[in-house]
Amino acid sequence: MAHRPPTLSERVRALLRGRTLVIGTPFVWLLVFFLLPFLIVLRISFAEMDGAMVSDLFTFANDELYMKLKLQNYLSILSDDLYWSTYLQSLLYAGATTAICLAIGYPFAYFMARAPSTVQPLLLMGVMLPFWTSFLLRVYAWKGLLDADTGWIGTLLKAVHADALLLPLGLISAEGQFMYTPFSLLLGMVYTYLPFMILPLYGTLSKLDLRLLEAAQDLGATPWQAFWRITVPLSKGGIIAGAMLVFIPCVGEYVIPELLGGPETLMIGRVLWDEFFSNNDWPMASSVAVTMVLLIIVPLAIFNRNQSQEARK
Template sequence: MASFTGDGSRRLHRLVKGRTLVIGAPYLWLLVFFLLPFLIVVRISFAQMDGARISDLFAYADQALVMKLDLLSYATIFQDEIYGSTYGHSLLYAGVTTLICLVIGYPFAYFMARAPAALQPLLLMGVMLPFWTSFLLRVYAWKGLLDAETGWVGRFLAHVHAEQLLLPLGLISAPGQFLYSPFSLVLGMVYTYLPFMVLPLYGTLSKLDLRLLEAAQDLGATPWQAFWRITVPLSRSAIVAGAMLVFIPCVGEYVIPELLGGPETLMIGRVLWDEFFSNNDWPMASSIAVVMVLLIIVPLAIFNNSQAKAARS
């Protein structure tokens, strides 16, 4: 009996130890590769540029340890209108891109999930196929495609007089000028990040129990009612996951606004680049990065907290 109890205790100890290791590994990864670098950025944001080096936050003088926090960079962000407008543009373009990706991606993911089993791997490969080509090359290709004189996409848009719709909405600055505009910027981001919306939606919709839809139809629900009351609520977690996968990288996007955007599409990624490498103002750039992370993390944490409370209730 004592031997049995001892063996059980050892197995329980190994089980708890293995579970702690499995759970602790992701937290260790986040600590080393996210939290520590972020703390370094926060530390730089409260410093000053002392020539080519960053000033120290702590100074020891007269047997006293003094902490020097410079808030000039944060004050500049909240006082200078260009930073506020840049954050606004970044959030706006990221939100529009996320919405368009959802509108396009949900029907496609639904079609993939309902397609014959033999056809689904081919459709999935079609979604993943753009990742076989360099991200930079794919974005740069749109510069040629959207040219109104040489690109077939630009010529098609000019042929159907798309500027009659895009120009009143402010998406292009002049007739036939589809490049270097909010239109080309959003188009490039939708093209780039659409697979990040489709994949989580497909993963959830493909596992949906179709008997629930059959039961809804037996109870008199139309296909549209069954879709809104069963399919959409059950795929809500995938919608949120896809939206986060699209929205978060879009906020800090640099390459697409640089190649396809114009002067009126200034986003926070370009401002970060200018502050780091053109102005060599690391504290200012770090402050911009910290505010950008807070703009994303804080609402996301509040949303996750509310979702967890709703699930518990």
């Protein structure tokens, strides 16, 4: 018996099933591992501590359902300078880390993309190599490397009088004091998150059509003009992706400020830890976390909306 070819309606249903599976799987993942945990944290932020437990938002008594929302935590964030200063400091350090990673990562990614095809896998492995070692161990190693007396990097910085440049900039607190300063914090964050900037840039630059650069040179553009007018605009997607991959985790970073930072480098991750585990105030910590997420997501959502509107024009 000859096999009957599928009808048009059967093909449409099969296509929809495939699209539903492909599109639905990431949505289910985000729902289970992002939205639901965020809603739990949001719920705790409106509650209050009842001994060692968190109070319920809904109570049922006398055939009536009551909802009790505590707004004091969010009002405290608005009125307490500690939270605003740590939020601002976290954004500043995250922004500085992103800018430094872009300044270092773009030339490196450009060199990788222009390197011979036989060398590119070796360079890519060099970027990925730090991931083979524990993140905590890599950060902790900088404590010994930056010591001005025993660490070879600290000794080198002291020998070349780098502190004479870092001290006026406020990156270190005293001559020869490279640890527990903004300098050590930025160094650790740049070292940790630099690969997250290089990889998206390399993926974008490696796909760039070199014939566009040749055409620009034929029209009289200098290499520098061709770079700024063609290469940089066409790599905009990689720049944005790398900036997001670096900036977002840097804002809530806890381990690096704890190990390499000092009292003047207090970031919001440390405040969250103190509220959760030192003060045992889960509602206040949840309020801080929700505010931090909103400070990141809302600007990104506005930016993506503007990008989508520009793309439609």
